[in-house]
Amino acid sequence: MLSLRDLNRATLARQHLLRRHEGSAADVVHRLAGLQAQEPRPPYLGVWTRLAGFGRDELHRDLHAGTLVRATLHRATLHLVTAGDYAAFRPLLHPVLAAAARRFEGVDADAVVAAAARLLAEGPHTFNELRPKLLKEFPEADQRHLGYAVRMLMPLVMVPTQDRWSFPRDPAFAPAGVTLDPAPSAEAFAERYLAAFGPATAADLQAWSGLGGLASVLDGMRDRLEVLTGEDGRVLYDLPDAPRPGGDVPAPVRFLPDFDTLVLGHADRRRIVADEHRGLVTTKNLRVRATYLIDGFAAGTWQIKRSGKKARLIVTPFAPHRPDILEEEATALLAFAEPDATQRTLEVAED
Known part of the structure; x- marks a missing residue:
């Protein structure tokens, strides 16, 4: 499990x-x-x-x-x-x-x-x-x-x-100027998804792609996939040789941009975004805010504000945490996103 x-x-x-x-x-x-x-x-x-x-x-x-x-x-x-x-x-x-x-x-x-x-x-x-x-x-x-x-x-x-x-x-x-595949493979498509987002359910694959009918595709691939079970009893499919390092492996701070594919990659997004935070990430007009991960899970949203030569990375935490644990990654992100800024700072949004 x-x-x-x-x-x-x-x-x-x-x-x-x-x-x-x-x-x-x-x-x-x-x-x-x-x-x-x-x-x-x-x-x-x-x-x-x-x-x-x-x-x-x-x-x-x-x-x-x-x-x-x-x-x-x-x-x-x-x-x-x-x-x-x-x-x-x-x-x-x-x-x-x-x-x-x-x-x-x-x-x-x-x-x-x-x-x-x-x-x-x-x-x-x-x-x-x-x-x-x-x-x-x-x-x-x-x-x-x-x-x-x-x-x-x-x-x-x-x-x-x-x-x-x-x-x-x-x-x-x-x-497009490319020759489209005359015989595209739904099985290969499913394998590509699992390689990037698995282990996952058929509903996850369909939510990511928008394409229906994939439950039967995955079911027909059981002989070459691993069929696993989540803690909630759901059936999960995975590639046999895909990495599953275990939940106790340390996860570094990471900043994900707006509309990041990881946030949108599953029907059940709890593996990244807790249900109580989902409305803080996806707005009513379907904008998906930039998020940052602490211990592997979305811990808040972020945005960059530019004024003259000053660039500020402003974080809005979902719950209080030490801002200094974001400092190294935030500084590197600002240097990449705003290379011509002469002053770069990390700020916590005021309530």
Whole structure:
């Protein structure tokens, strides 16, 4: 039987949050089967907290080389993934994306996608540029519905720029330019998830991906998976050779960015975020706040405030704790996130 702490440590080990990975940024992104990338900066911070010696330029180069791409995938949200994983994952997740597009009635999706493909063949477009052009061809439609249908149904990637975090606020999109896997494997997809987030339930896998029908996939893989039990009696699946170091292994302080994939990786998030703190992490408008981990579990939220040359990392603890235990990691994070600041401080938010 696996305790909650056992699950916590097993997942942290796979997420490179017990010890930073010695390798490349692309390695980390691949090992995690993608990082949530709703905004430009969080993936950089997500890699930084998991990779030893990481420099911003490495991820920037990978994006410009096309080794890594930022595109719509799991749960119909933006993710940073390797180009190879995009080719494998996008066909599997098509039902998720198509279902999201069907929320809007009165849109001839095939015709809209054909029109968008013709426009994007001329060159990359932001959606603020693309939507008015589509509206001219489909004047009875809502232009935001048109844009959303294109975003969900076309294999598109964001075009990186020379911006600090590789993308502007209003990024351009272009056709993905990769050959999608004609025979994607749901079993391989499930194995990738377990390698990054396991041990886990079928509900966890479905919550992470947004894709239904995966319980039967995992059940059909029992002969090559370990079937375990949680302390609450739930059935957990895992890879036989995946790390499970035990709940008594020390876990260092770690800072996770907004929308971090770890926080969103399970239906039951208690292995990282206690139920009583969940509402403090995910807001009513579905923003997922940046969190920090003490002893492996979310102990508060954080944000960086910049004023002139001064950068402040402000933490809001869920319960009182010694702020000095955050100092070393917070100082390193500020140096990475705000390298041109001449004064960097850690502060505790006032009640």
